[in-house]
Structure formats: structure tokens, C-alpha cells
Amino acid sequence: MGLFKNLFGSKNKQNMDKKNVENEIPDEVKELKSRDRNQNTIYFYNFLQRIKPFAERTFNGYTDAKKNNNEAGIRNWARGLSEGIYVKPSIWYSMGAAINKDWQIYYMDNIKYYQECISRDLINGSYQLSLKILAIGILLDIDKGVFKKISERYVEEGYEDFILDSMIHSQYPEHPVSSALQFPDEKYIQKLSDILKSNSNQEAEAIIKEALENYFYTRENLQTAYESHKTEFYSGYWAWELGALVKIMGLNDSNFKDHDFYPYDLVHWRTNR
Numbered sequence: 001m002g003l004f005k006n007l008f009g010s011k012n013k014q015n016m017d018k019k020n021v022e023n024e025i026p027d028e029v030k031e032l033k034s035r036d037r038n039q040n041t042i043y044f045y046n047f048l049q050r051i052k053p054f055a056e057r058t059f060n061g062y063t064d065a066k067k068n069n070n071e072a073g074i075r076n077w078a079r080g081l082s083e084g085i086y087v088k089p090s091i092w093y094s095m096g097a098a099i100n101k102d103w104q105i106y107y108m109d110n111i112k113y114y115q116e117c118i119s120r121d122l123i124n125g126s127y128q129l130s131l132k133i134l135a136i137g138i139l140l141d142i143d144k145g146v147f148k149k150i151s152e153r154y155v156e157e158g159y160e161d162f163i164l165d166s167m168i169h170s171q172y173p174e175h176p177v178s179s180a181l182q183f184p185d186e187k188y189i190q191k192l193s194d195i196l197k198s199n200s201n202q203e204a205e206a207i208i209k210e211a212l213e214n215y216f217y218t219r220e221n222l223q224t225a226y227e228s229h230k231t232e233f234y235s236g237y238w239a240w241e242l243g244a245l246v247k248i249m250g251l252n253d254s255n256f257k258d259h260d261f262y263p264y265d266l267v268h269w270r271t272n273r
Helices: 002-006 011-022 041-050 052-067 071-082 084-095 101-117 120-124 127-139 144-157 162-171 187-196 201-214 219-225 240-249
Strands: none
Touching: 041 052, 041 084, 052 071, 071 084, 071 101, 071 127, 084 101, 084 127, 101 127, 101 144, 127 144, 127 162, 127 240, 144 162, 162 187, 162 240, 187 201, 187 219, 187 240, 201 240
């Protein structure tokens, strides 16, 4: 989530870029209805335009590292590029964009960066990144071969986590599932674990509802993204991982389908087409 604090250069350039993009909003964007309770569609469209220079700089850094065979640089720049795998869909979803195959294409085009940056050190510092990338892949029905590759990289690096392992295993059953949690003391992480270990669908559904109401929107869980809706660096608060667990476990989400943080449309987008 620290990405948002580093998107822009000087304040003057930021204001100039903001003014330019706000004068060029397509009519089809203006007709969208935001799914987010805090900001409107125009806010998210402008944010999407402003991150383009950041994405370009990151890609150029990655390309240079590739040319120079700089393995550490490749992994670090790839990690930056992989943030877009969940940041952009979060913005699209928040602004009210229609969910379609283009989202899948974007994910498939960029997941290689996440696969490339996986290492024991980097992934330990990027738990939320991994959680959201896996969740969005599940919700978008991404090809199982992608999860096979991720599984291979996790095994190569000796990385183990019950929640992440369970998510990969749901898409690639040969992936081993560890009983260990990387962050066992965090309350939201505990709730995710409890959902996966629940004894019935009803129990799992009750825990998800409790997590949405009391444990998702906390400073402990969201870290630097907490209260980001008060800034210009906000992509929406969406509990992608809870949506993914609903889909994986075949749960009934009728009791929390309208919760502000629950991405109902993405959880059900294929069945609603």
C-alpha cells in the first residue's frame, strides 16, 4: 500500500497533471456509477491517469535491469510492476467499470512480474500484495497454469503460509499447504485462517461477516492505506481475499452482499453475465 505515497514528483507537477487529466474525461466515464462509498467515478478516473507516468518509469527501470542482467534490480522493479495487478483492477472496480475479459487479459499480461519477483525476502515484505494478487486471480477465473507457476516459485523459495498456500491449492491442488501463518498475531489474518478451518459453511459465512464489520477496515490490516480515502492516493477498500474465499468455498454471501467492503460484483461476475 506504500505505493500511493510515491506516485508523483513535485507538488507543482502533480497539480499540473491533475488539471490536464480533469479536462479530458470521456463521456462514457462520466456515465459510470462508482461502486465506492467515499469517492466518485471522476476521482478514480483521474487517479488512473495520474499513475501512468509512475508505471512507465517502473517499466523502464525493469527493462534497464533486464538489459544489465541485474537480478536484484529485476526483482525489485518487477515487484513494483506487480502492484498494478491489484491496484488497477481496484481502481476500475471502484469507478464502476464493467467487468469483462479485458481484466483477465491485463492480469495475464502482468502476472509474470509477480512470478518473477517472488523470493523469500521480498514476499515476506509483501504479504498484502501476494494476498490480493492471488485473490483477484481467483475471482477473475485466471488460468490454472498461472497458479502452477506461482506454486513452483513458492516451493523453490521455501515460502510457506497457510492462507496463501490454501488459495493457491484451491486452483492448483498439487500445491502443498503449510499449517504456519506468517502473521499469526494479526486479527484479520486470524479471521482468514478461521474461515478456512471452519466446520461448516454457516460458520464460515458468520466469520466473514464479522471480519467485514470489525477486522478488515483497521489500521493494523490496511496499514498505510487506512484512511487513504482522505487523500489523492485512494483506490478503494475492497476485501478481495474474503470474496475469493466465498468463491473457493461456495459460500452464501446474501447476509453481507451489500457491505461497503465486499466486492460482490466481482465475486459473481461470471454467473451474472
